[in-house]
Amino acid sequence: MPDITWEDPFCQDSGNCFRLGTDADGNGYIAVKGEEDRPLVDSLGALRALIVDIKAGKADHLL
Secondary structure, three states: OOOOOOOOOOOOOOEEEEEEEEOOOOOOEEOOOOOOOOOOOEHHHHHHHHHEEHHHOOOOOHH
């Protein structure tokens, strides 16, 4: 497992929490809080695009 630097958890009002992280190779990670040992991994650019779309309201049904 690469050395991942995790950000503080982002939690919805209902308690659904996830964390974002990066490694030294520029990969981006997203994981459910408490399950950081099983993250989804993609390029930092791909995860950034996902987050921007979520914040823009394009995928709020996922949260």
